[in-house]
Amino acid sequence: MRAVQITEFGGPEVLNVVDLPDPVPGDGEQLFDVATAGVNYADTHQAENSYLAPQTLPLIPGAEFVGTPAGGGPRVVGLLDGGGYAERTATHPRLTWPVPDGVSDEQALAVVLQGATAWHLLRTSAHLAAGETVVVIAGAGGVGTLAVQLARRWGAGRIIATASSPEKRALTQELGADATVDPALADDDPKAFAAALREANGGKPVDVVLEMTGGNVFSGSLSALAPFGRLVTYGMAARQETPAVPPGALMQRSRAVIGFWLAHCMARPEMMDDAMTELLQLVEAGDLRPVIGGRYPLSAVREAHQDIRSRRTTGKLVLDPRR
Known part of the structure; x- marks a missing residue:
């Protein structure tokens, strides 16, 4: 072969x-x-x-x-x-x-790993509640494009997506994002990135961040969290060491940092069944656009x-x- x-x-x-x-x-x-x-x-x-x-x-x-x-x-x-x-x-x-017959190979592949990741990030790790603000880092990527749509479907109050070009930011808004932020703001100063996320949320801190970059993007995202906010980290795209998070920094604002890796769901196939059943049905019905x-x-x-x-x-x- x-x-x-x-x-x-x-x-x-x-x-x-x-x-x-x-x-x-x-x-x-x-x-x-x-x-x-x-x-x-x-x-x-x-x-x-x-x-x-x-x-x-x-x-x-x-x-x-x-x-x-x-x-x-x-x-x-x-x-x-x-x-x-x-x-x-x-x-x-x-x-x-x-x-299903109405789902293409490409669509099925979009949901089996990246779609299931988006599903579990929002439901299993972040426990998204209706009305909460969700930030999707890399909103034009494989996970991000689906996470934006699922967050909208599941009642997010406001969705903010980051993307690296005007075309990608426009795509995230077409999929349901209310506002966008250029992640390049984090390159030199994570505080500037945090400020941009809060500005995109009407000056208020955010409730949930789905983060897959690490480095300054992670630090800025954590700073932007509201009390009881959750940052779910699931990637290391920047290939940078992410600064350690002291317990006091979490306690001061009752924030949480949660790690997610789909491999642990693969070890519990019933967790994959729940995600795949819903995702494939949504795609076949035309209610989710990979x-x-x-x-x-x-x-x-x-x-x-x-x-x-x-x-x-x-x-x-x-x-x-x-x-």
Whole structure:
């Protein structure tokens, strides 16, 4: 089979398309033919070995796919520990879900990891209450575009999205954001970024921040929180160390910092079932709009990683393993 293999850690240049034997399913696993593979920002960390779980070489990246069981069967979308950037992959059927006929491969991939993350960020971690102000960092990204829509659907009082260009900020408003902020304000001064978030909220602090950048964006977001506000952190896109948060800084305003990683939901598949059932139904009904950022041939995997790292993309990126 054709697959993307990494034999040394680094940037997009370490992604090589090679011919490899088909994977051998482990205990309880099943072999699947991959029609479309999803690309996530976390994959760029996996290539560098800079993410939460240490990687072992050689490896095939990719945490999600749409395909069919080898030998035939219904189309499913599934999650993986790795191995998605390939013509075939193996995973436990418990981590796959049927794709409704009215949902495309790209749409299914948009919701299985990024959509489920947005769902759990708001419901499980932040416990969003009706009327609260929600800040979505990287609101034009794969998680962000869905989080903006879900926050609106679930009764957020005001939604503020950050995005790095006028076009991306306009997209977030089209999806339901009430106001936007340029995250570049945090580059030199997290206080300026915090002030911009409060200004976008009518001069008041905010209730919930979904944060995936780290560094100054994290610090500014934390400063912008109201009493009983929650900052949910789920990424490290800035590749910067985030300053430590002293307990007193949380107690002074009754603020909370919450970490989230979807891998822990994968270990409890029933948590994924709740999210996937609702998300796929919303997409099929036309009530949730996944933004598709591009479909790349497997042979252009380096370009896909370069584009997502340089913020040239919006929404969901996917790979076609047959090209």
